[in-house]
Amino acid sequence: MSSIWDIIIVGGGPGGLSAAMYGARSKLRTLLIEKAKTGGQAASTQDMENYPGFAKGxxxxxLMQAFADHATSFGAEIMRNEVVSIDAAQKIVHCKDGSQYQGHTIILSPGAIPRTLGVRGEQALRGKGVSYCATCDADFFTDLDIVVLGNGDAAIEESHYLTKFANSVTIVVIHDEGVLDAAPMLQERAFKNPKINFIWNSTIQEIKGDGIVEGVVLRNIKTNETTELETNGVFIYIGTIPLTDFIKGQVNLDSRGYIITDERMETSAEGVFAAGDARVTYLRQVVTAAADGAVAAVAAEKYIIEEEGFAESVLHESRPVAVAFWTPMIPKCIEIMPVIETAIAAYGTQAKLWKLDTYRNQRVAKRYGVVEQPTVLFFHQGVVVNRLVEDEITPAAIKGILDSIL
Amino acid sequence: MFEVHKDNFDQEVLQAPGLVVVDFWGPKCEKCLALMPDFERLAEQYGDKAKFCKLDTSGNRRLAIAQKVMGLPVIAFYKGGEKIAELGPSECTALTIEAKIQEHI
Incomplete structure (x- = not known):
């Protein structure tokens, strides 16, 4: 391991690329590791109509190439490799080829992949008419009849795209007639499209074909009746699953495997952040992933500054250090600060005062169990040797503690 | 690396002696484009033991479908005019392709 990066980003979709751009622009040494081509799922979506600023699409x-170019233009390094595990405490990522990289912070943006249905014929006929990517495979279905399973934004949007190629697109929907999960604007367009038909209250039970898709067995979920439908292709859009197996046990995930973060995109592990589709979030779009990446990079930068500042000024200081946890929003803090300053100043160069605004740096306050402000913690050789809280903070008490240390 | 298409597929792939490895790709398939450098590296590495071809499916749709390829990327292995193995969209990586080459040369 040659050197320590400021930020190591795992995954090169819009979330990771945006984080790389923000990180590099802040002059942080930023490494992005991506196992394939950058762009993530967004790179396999042909029509992009909802990224702000691109009204004409x-x-x-x-768009993803522009994201990548933007990140590298500020000096972010993009490396092709596959991260197979991380050590959240040491901030080390391990790659498939045995190499490892260490950072001051890690941003996880591994993304998600299409969920498979898990029915007979699906796996065997993948690439033989079963597809999860209209952009990749639409050409093959020119003038053919195809089936789409699903009714969310992706299913309806991609069905519309597929009608530019296919003779007909039949969308199999699990809900009652007329009910789709997709956005109203997409629904309206699909209902008006003469090439799109719907089959309601149904799902696909089996995909049939000898070496190539020939048909599907549909099951009506209300009547349990099954019917066969001839088709040349099946496109499956039933949501995604996060690619988070490699970080299990290192950061907290929800029951479905999505990464849990706070509003600063920080995971359960300090200094490890997350962005994009693999995160627990309300909306999964290019614009939200990009926003996550910006927040994560700025939070990571702040983390580095806070941790380095604290380590240098307090933990690695040979003299005793009084750390005053305060916030200008509490009047008592403003009142007592001159008292603390005078008491410490009396020791000249023998002792040091370090003021820590708890509003700006909650992390350190939390780590040392500081809940009331003002609080003064006395550090010597990297450890807390004493503490004074609120009314306990008097010139005499400060003097007593410092004298005992010295 | 041979560029194969509907007019030379028979001659360059089916009638060629030894192992022929064909990369079915398309210009809109990002995964195909990402895989291409790996395939080219393998073509150089094993070029003396097998024949490596690229097939752009965008202009050769019927040929691809006739080869039972309806999704990308696909790496297909031919010997004596027969398809003997295939790696589909969810399977093909540099590692799996190399393993298959070693299995069949």
């Missing part, structure tokens, strides 16, 4: 691959 752009394409997923074009």
């Amino acid at each position: 752009t394409t997923g691959p074009a």
